[in-house]
Amino acid sequence: MSRPDNDTFLRALLRQPVDYTPVWLMRQAGRYLPEYCETRRRAGSFLSLCKTPSLACEVTMQPLARYNLDAAILFSDILTVPDAMGLGLYFAEGEGPKFERPLRQEWEIRELAAPDPAVHLRYVMDAVVEIRRALANSVPLIGFSGSPFTLACYMVEGGGSDDFRTVKTMLYDRPDLLHRILDVTTTAVTDYLNAQIESGAQAVMIFDTWGGALSHAAYREFSLAYMERVVGSLHRVRDGERVPSIVFTKGGGQWLEAIADIGVDAIGLDWTTDLGEARRRVGDRVALQGNMDPMALFASGDALASEARRIIDGYGAGTGHVFNLGHGISQFTPPDNVSTLVQTVHQHSRRL
Ligand code: CP3
Numbered sequence: 001m002s003r004p005d006n007d008t009f010l011r012a013l014l015r016q017p018v019d020y021t022p023v024w025l026m027r028q029a030g031r032y033l034p035e036y037c038e039t040r041r042r043a044g045s046f047l048s049l050c051k052t053p054s055l056a057c058e059v060t061m062q063p064l065a066r067y068n069l070d071a072a073i074l075f076s077d078i079l080t081v082p083d084a085m086g087l088g089l090y091f092a093e094g095e096g097p098k099f100e101r102p103l104r105q106e107w108e109i110r111e112l113a114a115p116d117p118a119v120h121l122r123y124v125m126d127a128v129v130e131i132r133r134a135l136a137n138s139v140p141l142i143g144f145s146g147s148p149f150t151l152a153c154y155m156v157e158g159g160g161s162d163d164f165r166t167v168k169t170m171l172y173d174r175p176d177l178l179h180r181i182l183d184v185t186t187t188a189v190t191d192y193l194n195a196q197i198e199s200g201a202q203a204v205m206i207f208d209t210w211g212g213a214l215s216h217a218a219y220r221e222f223s224l225a226y227m228e229r230v231v232g233s234l235h236r237v238r239d240g241e242r243v244p245s246i247v248f249t250k251g252g253g254q255w256l257e258a259i260a261d262i263g264v265d266a267i268g269l270d271w272t273t274d275l276g277e278a279r280r281r282v283g284d285r286v287a288l289q290g291n292m293d294p295m296a297l298f299a300s301g302d303a304l305a306s307e308a309r310r311i312i313d314g315y316g317a318g319t320g321h322v323f324n325l326g327h328g329i330s331q332f333t334p335p336d337n338v339s340t341l342v343q344t345v346h347q348h349s350r351r352l
Contacts, residue, residue, distance in 0.1 A: 212251020
C-alpha cells in the first residue's frame with residue numbers, strides 16, 4: 001500500500017508543501033445527511049451501525065461521495081473503548097450515551113483492565129480494513145480515539161454531564177483512583193490506536209473533548225500527561241510512511257505551547273482561538289487544524305464563504321493548516337452549505 005493519490009492532508013499535517021488547504025469535517029458522516037439516516041435505520045441503531053463493519057464503511061464513504069473532502073474518518077465512536085472494558089455502552093433515545101456499569105466502587109477501579117483490541121474491538125479493525133479497500137488509495141483514512149481523561153469522564157459519570165461533579169469529586173478527593181483509571185485507559189487507548197494504524201489508519205486523532213473543563217493545573221496532571229504517554233508510544237511509521245497524530249483539546253487554546261511539547265504533529269483548535277495568533281505561538285513545531293464555528297454553516301452562501309476565507313487568510317500563506325470545524329458538524333446543517341464550504345476552502349487557498 002502506498003501513499004494516497006491525494007495526500008494533501010498528510011502533507012499539511014507534516015508541514016510539507018501543498019497546493020491548497022486540505023479540508024475535512026469532524027462528524028462528517030452523520031445525521032445531517034439523509035443517506036446516513038437511511039443506513040442507520042437499516043442498522044437498527046447507532047451502536048449496531050458502529051459494530052457492523054460493512055455499514056460503518058458505507059457511512060464513512062457517504063460524505064466523500066457528495067463532497068471533495070481531503071480525508072475520510074473512520075466511522076465509530078470514542079466510547080467503544082470503555083464498552084470493550086465491560087462498562088456496557090448504550091444510547092437512550094434522545095439522551096446521548098450511557099453506561100450500565102459506571103466506575104464508582106474502588107474494587108471496580110482496581111479490577112479495570114485494558115482490552116485486547118484484536119479481540120474486543122475487532123469490529124473496528126475490520127471496518128478500517130474494509131474502508132481502506134473502499135477508498136482505493138483516493139484520500140487518507142483517519143483513525144481516532146478519545147483521550148484518557150475524556151473517556152474517564154464518561155466512565156465515572158456514567159454518561160454525559162454538565163458539571164462533571166462525580167469525576168471531579170474523585171479528582172480532588174481520591175486522585176489516586178482517577179490516576180488508576182487514567183493509567184489503564186492510557187494503555188487501552190495506545191493499543192487501540194496502534195491496532196488501527198496496523199490495520200491501515202494513515203493518521204490518528206485524539207479527541208480530548210472535556211480536557212478544557214479542567215483547571216490549569218489539573219489539565220496538565222490529568223489530561224495532557226496521559227496524552228503525552230499515548231503520543232510517545234504510537235507507531236510513527238507504517239509501510240515506510242509517517243503516520244501523523246493530531247490532539248484536539250476543546251477549550252484548550254490557552255495551552256497550545258504545552259500541547260505542542262508532547263510530540264504531536266498537529267493541534268486541533270476550537271473556534272474561540274485566533275488561528276493566526278495560534279500559529280505565531282507554536283511556530284513551526286506543529287501543524288494546526290480547525291477552526292470554523294460549526295454554526296457558520298447555517299449562514300447564507302456569501303456569509304459562509306467569507307467566514308471560511310477569513311479563517312484561511314488568518315492562518316496566512318504556507319503549509320501547516322488543515323481546514324476543519326472547531327467541533328462536530330450539527331445534525332441540522334443544510335447539506336448544500338457543506339459543498340459551498342469545501343469549494344470555497346479549495347478555491348480561495350489555491351489563490352494564496
Ligand atoms: O467524525 C466523524 O465523522 C467520525 C465519527 C465520530 C462519532 N463520534 C460518530 C457519532 C467521532 C469521531 C465521534 C467522537 C465522539 N463521540 C466524541 C468526541 C468528539 C466530540 O464530538 O466532542 C464524543 C464526546 C462522543 C460521544 C458521543 N457519541 C456523544 C456525546 C454522542 C451523542 C451526541 C448526539 O449528537 O446525539 C454520540 C453519538 C454519535 N457519535 C453520533 C455520531 C454520528 C450520533 C449518533 C446517531 O446516529 O444518533
